[in-house]
Amino acid sequence: MGFKVMGANRHLEDTVTEPAVPDLASLTIGVLGGTGPQGKGLALRWAVAGLRVVIGSRSAERAEKAAAELAELAVSVNPSAEVSGADNHGCAAAADLVLVAVPWDGHDALLTSLREQLAGKIVIDCVNPLGFDKQGPFPLRVAEGSAAQQAAALLPESRVTAAFHHVSAVTLADLSVPKIDLDVLVLGEDRAATDQVRALADTIPGVRGVYGGRLRNAGQVEALTANLIAINRRYKTHAGIRITDLP
Ligand SMILES: NC(=O)c1ccc[n+]([C@@H]2O[C@H](COP(=O)([O-])OP(=O)(O)OC[C@H]3O[C@@H](n4cnc5c(N)ncnc54)[C@H](OP(=O)(O)O)[C@@H]3O)[C@@H](O)[C@H]2O)c1
Numbered sequence: 001m002g003f004k005v006m007g008a009n010r011h012l013e014d015t016v017t018e019p020a021v022p023d024l025a026s027l028t029i030g031v032l033g034g035t036g037p038q039g040k041g042l043a044l045r046w047a048v049a050g051l052r053v054v055i056g057s058r059s060a061e062r063a064e065k066a067a068a069e070l071a072e073l074a075v076s077v078n079p080s081a082e083v084s085g086a087d088n089h090g091c092a093a094a095a096d097l098v099l100v101a102v103p104w105d106g107h108d109a110l111l112t113s114l115r116e117q118l119a120g121k122i123v124i125d126c127v128n129p130l131g132f133d134k135q136g137p138f139p140l141r142v143a144e145g146s147a148a149q150q151a152a153a154l155l156p157e158s159r160v161t162a163a164f165h166h167v168s169a170v171t172l173a174d175l176s177v178p179k180i181d182l183d184v185l186v187l188g189e190d191r192a193a194t195d196q197v198r199a200l201a202d203t204i205p206g207v208r209g210v211y212g213g214r215l216r217n218a219g220q221v222e223a224l225t226a227n228l229i230a231i232n233r234r235y236k237t238h239a240g241i242r243i244t245d246l247p
Contacts (some may be wrong), residue, residue: 024203025050028095030041030054030099030112031053031056033057033103034053035055039101042167044172045136047074047082047206049078051203054067057088060156060212063091064086067083070083074086074166089113089114122161122196127147129147139222148162159190160215166185166224166241180204181206186210187221188215224241
């Protein structure tokens, strides 16, 4: 797929240069709520890939404990792996890229409290606002449209993206699974930010980061997790998604 730039705009388009995407090895990745399965799982895979990771928690002590456990696991695969822990405030302040991996219930209050520490940074929201009843999982209605759009509204000075909604924490934690068969949809308004997050997804073997549209399209990506959980329950698996026919 492609399109041509016509007429007077052509010259303008030719001269536009995209901002460079920094090398991930030079950055620190923060994981808010990194003591839970999702944050821990992603942190483990990133540490194994050689990235510097800081686990965040409401309690510095819990963060340090989780970081020590992850460091031990990661170092057994990559001796130079680095994982540290801090309270969420310290984690957000220390990191260049910050994953939000807390339950939907705590999303609004946590992000509101970290607005200053997250200013100017790439924030990655993986939160799925879901409910569960007798019929199984279902997407909750979110006033802003999605968790990611709520993050963008609460963090006007941050570069908010949405990604990692469909990756299974169980698979991430299992280092006997060397490659994870998954596309990670990355949404956002800022091309350099979504490129950076795609590159972060690509550090996990088998995973491919794919641009998935603007944040106004995050609601259905978050909601799709309800379908994946229903699939997992029926087929006793950890299902993910793949996008076909990409170059
Ligand atoms: N689990 C998965 O497979 C998966 C997959 C894709 C996306 N996600 C999304 O990732 C997020 C985290 O999932 P999870 O399964 O890891 O969740 P979780 O275990 O319920 O929560 C993660 C961490 O968040 C912190 N936390 C709990 N309540 C909080 C609150 N009210 N305010 C601030 N922090 C709070 C806790 O850490 P401290 O007590 O140490 O602060 C907890 O360890 C969820 O939004 C989920 O939708 C999960």
